Amino acid sequence: xxxxxxxxxxxxxxxxxxxxxxxxxxxxxxxxxxxxxxxxxxxxxxxxxxxxxxxxxxxxxxxxxxxxxxxxxxxxxxxxxxxxxxxxxxxxxxxxxxxxxxxxxxxxxxxxxxxxxxxxxxxxxxxxxxxxxxxxxxxxxxxxxxxxxxxxxxxxxxxxxxxxxxxxxxxxxxxxxxxxxxxxxxxxxxxxxxxxxxxxxxxxxxxxxxxx
Amino acid sequence: xxxxxxxxxxxxxxxxxxxxxxxxxxxxxxxxxxxxxxxxxxxxxxxxxxxxxxxxxxxxxxxxxxxxxxxxxxxxxxxxxxxxxxxxxxxxxxxxxxxxxxxxxxxxxxxxxxxxxxxxxxxxxxxxxxxxxxxxxxxxxxxxxxxxxxxxxxxxxxxxxxxxxxxxxxxxxxxxxxxxxxxxxxxxxxxxxxxxxxxxxxxxxxxxxxxxxxxxxxxxxxxxxxxxxxxxxxxxxxxxxxxxxxxxxxxxxxxxxxxxxxxxxxxxxxxxxxxxxxxxxxxxxxxxxxxxxxxxxxxxxxxxxxxxxxxxxxxxxxxxxxxxxxxxxxxxxxxxxxxxxxxxxxxxxxxx
Ligand SMILES: Nc1ncnc2c1ncn2[C@@H]1O[C@H](COP(=O)(O)OP(=O)(O)OP(=O)(O)O)[C@@H](O)[C@H]1O
Ligand SMILES: [Mg+2]
Numbered sequence: 001x002x003x004x005x006x007x008x009x010x011x012x013x014x015x016x017x018x019x020x021x022x023x024x025x026x027x028x029x030x031x032x033x034x035x036x037x038x039x040x041x042x043x044x045x046x047x048x049x050x051x052x053x054x055x056x057x058x059x060x061x062x063x064x065x066x067x068x069x070x071x072x073x074x075x076x077x078x079x080x081x082x083x084x085x086x087x088x089x090x091x092x093x094x095x096x097x098x099x100x101x102x103x104x105x106x107x108x109x110x111x112x113x114x115x116x117x118x119x120x121x122x123x124x125x126x127x128x129x130x131x132x133x134x135x136x137x138x139x140x141x142x143x144x145x146x147x148x149x150x151x152x153x154x155x156x157x158x159x160x161x162x163x164x165x166x167x168x169x170x171x172x173x174x175x176x177x178x179x180x181x182x183x184x185x186x187x188x189x190x191x192x193x194x195x196x197x198x199x200x201x202x203x204x205x206x207x208x209x210x211x212x
Numbered sequence: 213x214x215x216x217x218x219x220x221x222x223x224x225x226x227x228x229x230x231x232x233x234x235x236x237x238x239x240x241x242x243x244x245x246x247x248x249x250x251x252x253x254x255x256x257x258x259x260x261x262x263x264x265x266x267x268x269x270x271x272x273x274x275x276x277x278x279x280x281x282x283x284x285x286x287x288x289x290x291x292x293x294x295x296x297x298x299x300x301x302x303x304x305x306x307x308x309x310x311x312x313x314x315x316x317x318x319x320x321x322x323x324x325x326x327x328x329x330x331x332x333x334x335x336x337x338x339x340x341x342x343x344x345x346x347x348x349x350x351x352x353x354x355x356x357x358x359x360x361x362x363x364x365x366x367x368x369x370x371x372x373x374x375x376x377x378x379x380x381x382x383x384x385x386x387x388x389x390x391x392x393x394x395x396x397x398x399x400x401x402x403x404x405x406x407x408x409x410x411x412x413x414x415x416x417x418x419x420x421x422x423x424x425x426x427x428x429x430x431x432x433x434x435x436x437x438x439x440x441x442x443x444x445x446x447x448x449x450x451x452x453x454x455x456x457x458x459x460x461x462x463x464x465x466x467x468x469x470x471x472x473x474x475x476x477x478x479x480x481x482x483x484x485x486x487x488x489x490x491x492x493x494x495x496x497x498x499x500x501x502x503x504x505x506x507x508x509x510x511x512x513x514x515x516x517x518x519x520x521x522x523x524x525x526x527x528x529x530x531x532x533x534x535x536x537x538x539x540x541x542x543x544x545x546x547x548x549x550x551x552x553x554x555x556x557x558x559x560x561x562x563x564x
Contacts (some may be wrong), residue, residue, distance in 0.1 A: 047413025061542070097376075104303075108295060108298070108299040108483075109299045109300070109301055110299075111264070111295060111299055111301070112293070112295060112298070112300070112301075113299070113301070113312075114264065114288070114337070114357075115262060115264055115288055115291065115293035115295070115372075116284065116288060116293060116312055116313050116316070117285045117287070117288035117289030117290075117313065117316055118285070118312070118316065119285050126301075127301060130303050130495035131301075131302070131303060193509075205303035205304075206303070206346070207301075207302050207303035207304060207305070207346040207348070208302060208303050
């Protein structure tokens, strides 16, 4: 507690930075991976390729990925490298879930919809997206939580965020520092996930929730 | 009118076409049933009519217009389509499901609402209770009805139905069939109906097309097919009880005798009772209730005095004009009767 009181300005600053990084990364990921997940349903060949790439990126340890980007001249230490890495990590959970959710809608529903004369675009908007929403949203939640966690590691490439408490705490053997960082990161991750859980309830269509 | 001309469909990677050089025409207001064993190409043929599948060769015309010349979405909007798995949108209420095609046509809200209510009522569902439910809250039979209602929403002149009653139990299926036939009398649509159940085909069809391995084996009315099966395949497909099935095509009205006698019991007491000369004579009491009947043989064998007794001893049963003939016959067997009385409402109108 004493640690928290003494360093309140730093904590606020780090927390702010952390949020900023996470939000920017998630936002870019959404703009990028949701449309591409939808587009991939048009071509099995491209879907296979893109999902394979996403998978490979996902398997690279985050510290290595950050390190590699730092060596690339125009990225360098700091924000750009961190953002790029986070966005690339999000490709796997986000794009894959959007693709799966939109692709795996009950064939009979699609057959009936098409047979009634609904256009492909309309079927996407009115049927595929709403029916895929539970899967898409699950991917979104994983992305947010994961990004919060990995963002902490970006402290090693110069991000001044909550991860710094942990890395510096380790160097200085300052237990209070480590615990503060760890707890704050966890609280943010759990908090965001809970919040999104509430949002999900409003976004997932009612008909999918009612049971007899 | 729907006309298929030399239609063939060869799916990719298939050695034998799913549908082969199929030609037939379906008249306006008729129910044409495609029937045949699994995989014979019934669904494929049906789905070519609304361009869910495109034929490899041959043409399909609706009212003289090649369907390939119209936009597929607008073609489908104008054709009702019901599938076995129904395919209701699980995230939409029943009312919203039925409103899909009217919305595609941009009908005003009020018109859609009243049409939905009308359709629900027509299908025997309570609008107030059903409108706002979700598909998962309905029974199989109810969903099936909603599927049919949805296909009829904009009153299309053509309906394609792929095993529409396939997913419900036999009792519910029978009810749905009866209701649908009754409805069809009013709405008079051109219907293409797919089933693999020959009994359903005989019951529902004005015309039946029997398919096997992608080929049209026989096309005709149920009566023609039952009377004169084109080959062994058809004969086997119909089954050994062809004759019984044929009886199913008839109702009592078509088989009854309209010449019969009717006397009052009281007349027997007269010594020279005026007994009509008919094969069967029904006897009624003072209250004008039918109490029994006499056959011509009874008349010659018995004295007039005993006729009342004889007549009353026989168990008299009644059937209605629209009772299927086999039902009337089994009733006769059950009661060990030579004749049953046919009623049109309350009025005696014939004998079997
Ligand atoms: N999309 C497809 N691609 C390849 N082959 C197909 C496809 N759809 C159907 N077939 C094949 O075409 C043949 C006819 O299929 P179809 O669905 O028309 O049969 P059906 O008469 O409706 O059978 P069922 O009573 O089982 O529904 C079958 O051999 C089937 O395997
Ligand atoms: Mg089929």
